[in-house]
Amino acid sequence: MSPSKPVLTLAPGGRRINLYDLHGQKNRLGEDLDRRMGAVLQHGQFILGPEVDELERRLASFAGVDHAIAVSSGRDALMIAMMAMGVGRGDAVFVPGFTFAATGGAVVSVGATPVFVDVDPVSFAMDPDDLDKAMTEVRNEGRLVPRVAMPVDLYGLPADYAALTAVAEKHGATILADAAQSFGGRSGNQRVGALAPITATSFYPTKPLGCYGDGGAILTSDPALAESIRAIRSHGRAGDGDEATVLGLTGRLDTLQAAVLLAKLDVFEAELKRRHEIAACYDAALGDLVTVPVIPDDQASAFALYTVRVRHRDKVRDLLDERGIGTGVFYRLALHQHPAFRAYATRALPHSVALAADVLSLPLHADLADDEVDRVIAAVRAAVPAAAE
Numbered sequence: 159m160s161p162s163k164p165v166l167t168l169a170p171g172g173r174r175i176n177l178y179d180l181h182g183q184k185n186r187l188g189e190d191l192d193r194r195m196g197a198v199l200q201h202g203q204f205i206l207g208p209e210v211d212e213l214e215r216r217l218a219s220f221a222g223v224d225h226a227i228a229v230s231s232g233r234d235a236l237m238i239a240m241m242a243m244g245v246g247r248g249d250a251v252f253v254p255g256f257t258f259a260a261t262g263g264a265v266v267s268v269g270a271t272p273v274f275v276d277v278d279p280v281s282f283a284m285d286p287d288d289l290d291k292a293m294t295e296v297r298n299e300g301r302l303v304p305r306v307a308m309p310v311d312l313y314g315l316p317a318d319y320a321a322l323t324a325v326a327e328k329h330g331a332t333i334l335a336d337a338a339q340s341f342g343g344r345s346g347n348q349r350v351g352a353l354a355p356i357t358a359t360s361f362y363p364t365k366p367l368g369c370y371g372d373g374g375a376i377l378t379s380d381p382a383l384a385e386s387i388r389a390i391r392s393h394g395r396a397g398d399g400d401e402a403t404v405l406g407l408t409g410r411l412d413t414l415q416a417a418v419l420l421a422k423l424d425v426f427e428a429e430l431k432r433r434h435e436i437a438a439c440y441d442a443a444l445g446d447l448v449t450v451p452v453i454p455d456d457q458a459s460a461f462a463l464y465t466v467r468v469r470h471r472d473k474v475r476d477l478l479d480e481r482g483i484g485t486g487v488f489y490r491l492a493l494h495q496h497p498a499f500r501a502y503a504t505r506a507l508p509h510s511v512a513l514a515a516d517v518l519s520l521p522l523h524a525d526l527a528d529d530e531v532d533r534v535i536a537a538v539r540a541a542v543p544a545a546a547e
């Protein structure tokens with residue numbers, strides 16, 4: 159087949175299947191969303207209204223931690239967490255080489271230095287052995303203090319927190335989890351939020367639990383950290399006082415977004431279950447053709463994304479697009495390859511670079527119907543061999 163003449167075409171009358179579909183969920187939850195948002199418009203407490211308190215209680219209880227603090231975005235959650243931990247100039251924060259730019263950006267924003275650690279090629283999360291190497295290198299060089307390891311639960315699967323914590327503690331550092339993609343995931347009998355002393359998540363609209371704008375949360379069972387985070391997200395003011403006790407920012411989740419999230423939390427478990435069902439269908443139907451996600455028996459992914467590794471990725475993607483199947487590439491570059499982070503590209507990250515060349519995310523969301531799952535599978539089964547020709 160010539161590259162300019164793909165054999166795959168959109169089935170007649172076939173509706174396009176997008177990577178995400180927020181409309182299906184909005185139609186399903188419409189009345190509840192309207193009621194909850196209407197209540198906010200009525201009472202008018204748009205900042206730190208009662209829905210924010212209710213959401214925080216429910217998030218903490220869902221995750222099994224003492225405190226959830228709702229904030230303005232996932233990136234702000236990371237920044238505010240580091241500010242509360244006193245991370246800044248002279249500190250090394252270890253981040254995976256394969257993640258969204260916000261992970262590294264938050265570190266630079268608090269004045270600390272990101273040190274990139276390679277990822278495990280199977281779990282896609284920070285490799286504990288390379289973390290050990292990187293922390294040893296930093297300590298030997300003596301210019302920076304290893305303060306924080308910030309694993310990312312890529313695509314929704316929790317990182318290996320037991321192994322990463324052991325390494326971090328050996329070097330006197332602590333863990334801040336970037337769980338932007340994994341709220342709803344689990345390791346053993348602990349949910350994301352309870353796997354690290356402090357966890358940041360995102361409610362960006364396309365996340366498994368997403369609002370209709372920007373939003374995020376920080377989860378912890380440390381009361382002093384929680385109090386500090388509450389002050390920092392609100393201009394550094396403690397409680398109702400006017401006095402800025404610490405440096406803060408405008409980092410609150412607004413009440414309308416909290417109302418949206420409350421409606422979505424009611425159906426979150428059921429939606430996660432549907433995500434798992436679809437992932438199992440893809441695993442069974444595509445496992446012989448592409449590298450499907452490996453989820454250890456004692457873990458559950460939140461499946462923010464269902465990501466396979468495939469040769470000729472960009473060609474496969476074009477062929478799927480022609481057949482009406484939307485896909486995504488997260489990410490086309492390893493973190494140190496972005497112009498904004500080249501100054502911190504001090505270490506070799508072969509697995510991060512390799513992943514950037516072959517990852518492809520397929521449609522997966524709770525409103526994907528069985529016949530749509532079948533169409534995605536059929537299209538992938540046709541596109542992969544066609545792309546290799």
Ligand SMILES: Cc1ncc(COP(=O)(O)O)c(C=O)c1O
Nearest residue numbers: 231232233258260261338360362
């Ligand atoms: C791994 C990771 N970290 C941080 C963020 C930042 O979250 P937000 O977009 O809510 O700022 C994202 C968002 O996509 C992410 O995927």
